[in-house]
Amino acid sequence: MAISLGSNQYGKAENRVMRVYRDTDRHSIRDLNVSTSLRGDFTAAHLEGNQGDVLPTDTQKNTSFAFAKEVGIESPEAYGVALGKHFLTAAAKATGSQIRIEEYAWDRIQVDGQGHDHSFVRRGTETRTAIITVEGRDADQKVWVVSGLEDLIVLKSTGSEFKGFLKDKYTTLEEADDRIMATSLTARWRFNTIDGVNFDEVYDDVKKLCLAAFATTYSRALQETLYAMGRDVLEAHPEIDEIKFSAPNKHHFLYDLDRFGLENNGEVFIAADRPYGLIEATVLRDGAGEPGEAWTAVPSFI
Ligand SMILES: O=c1[nH]c(=O)c2[nH]c(=O)[nH]c2[nH]1
Numbered sequence: 144m145a146i147s148l149g150s151n152q153y154g155k156a157e158n159r160v161m162r163v164y165r166d167t168d169r170h171s172i173r174d175l176n177v178s179t180s181l182r183g184d185f186t187a188a189h190l191e192g193n194q195g196d197v198l199p200t201d202t203q204k205n206t207s208f209a210f211a212k213e214v215g216i217e218s219p220e221a222y223g224v225a226l227g228k229h230f231l232t233a234a235a236k237a238t239g240s241q242i243r244i245e246e247y248a249w250d251r252i253q254v255d256g257q258g259h260d261h262s263f264v265r266r267g268t269e270t271r272t273a274i275i276t277v278e279g280r281d282a283d284q285k286v287w288v289v290s291g292l293e294d295l296i297v298l299k300s301t302g303s304e305f306k307g308f309l310k311d312k313y314t315t316l317e318e319a320d321d322r323i324m325a326t327s328l329t330a331r332w333r334f335n336t337i338d339g340v341n342f343d344e345v346y347d348d349v350k351k352l353c354l355a356a357f358a359t360t361y362s363r364a365l366q367e368t369l370y371a372m373g374r375d376v377l378e379a380h381p382e383i384d385e386i387k388f389s390a391p392n393k394h395h396f397l398y399d400l401d402r403f404g405l406e407n408n409g410e411v412f413i414a415a416d417r418p419y420g421l422i423e424a425t426v427l428r429d430g431a432g433e434p435g436e437a438w439t440a441v442p443s444f445i
Pocket residue numbers: 305316363364365366392420422
C-alpha cells in the first residue's frame with residue numbers, strides 16, 4: 144500500500160503581542176493575538192527528519208514580536224501583510240503563509256469626561272452580577288443584596304511599579320519602576336439596605352469609581368490599587384458596607400528584542416496567560432453590619 148504525505152502546514156499559534164506607542168505622554172496600544180503558519184514543500188521534515196527547510200515556529204514567534212517594533216502595528220492588516228510576505232522570503236521552501244490575527248479593542252478610561260492618557264478598558268467584556276439572599280419571613284425576614292461585576296478588563300501602560308518587595312534565595316523577579324499593569328477585575332459589593340436604592344445607578348457609579356481609581360492611582364502594587372478602588376466606593380456610597388475584589392495580575396513581559404538589534408523601550412510586550420498573580424482584598428466600613436448569609440452563595444474568595 145502506497146502512503147504519501149498530504150497537505151500540511153506549521154507555525155506558531157496565539158502570540159500575544161502587545162504594542163505600546165509611547166512617543167508622547169498620551170500612549171496608545173494595539174493588542175493582538177497572532178498566529179502564523181507556513182505551507183510548502185516540507186516533505187523532508189515529515190519523511191526524513193530533516194529540518195533544513197524548516198523556519199522554526201520559535202523564529203516565527205520572534206518575528207511576530209520584532210515586527211511589532213520594526214514595522215509597527217498601524218493596522219492588523221498592514222502588519223499581517225508585512226509578516227506574511229517576510230516569511231516567504233525567509234523560508235525558501237514556503238509557497239504560502241497565513242497570518243491570523245485577532246485584535247482586542249481597548250477604549251480609554253474616562254476620568255472627569257476625558258479619555259485618560261495611559262489607562263484603558265477592554266471594550267464590552269464585563270458581566271453584571273447580583274446575588275440576593277432571603278432568610279425567614281414576616282417581621283424577621285432579612286434580605287441581603289450583593290451586586291457585582293466580573294471580567295472588567297483594564298490596563299495601564301505606565302504609572303505602575305513593583306519594588307522593595309521581600310526577597311529570599313528563590314527570588315528572581317527584578318524590581319520594576321515602570322511596568323504594564325493589567326487585570327480582569329471581579330468585584331462584589333454588599334448593601335446594608337435595599338430601601339430606596341437605585342441599583343442601576345449604583346452599578347454604573349461603582350464601575351466608574353473603580354475605573355477612575357485604577358486610572359489615577361499611581362500604583363505601587365495591584366494591592367494598593369484595589370484598596371483605592373474600595374475606599375472610593377465606600378466613601379461615595381453609604382448604602383454599601385463592604386466590597387470584595389479578585390484581580391488576576393495579567394502579566395505583560397517586555398519582549399527581549401536586543402537579540403535582534405532592536406531597542407525595546409517599553410514598547411513590545413508578550414501578554415502572558417498563566418500563571419498569574421491573584422490579588423484579592425476586602426475593603427469594609429468601620430462598624431459594617433453583619434454579612435449574615437450574604438456571602439454564603441458567593442463562590443471562592445468572593
Ligand atoms: O502588584 C503586584 N503585587 C504582587 O504581590 C506581586 N507579586 C509579583 O510577583 N508581582 C506583583 N505585583
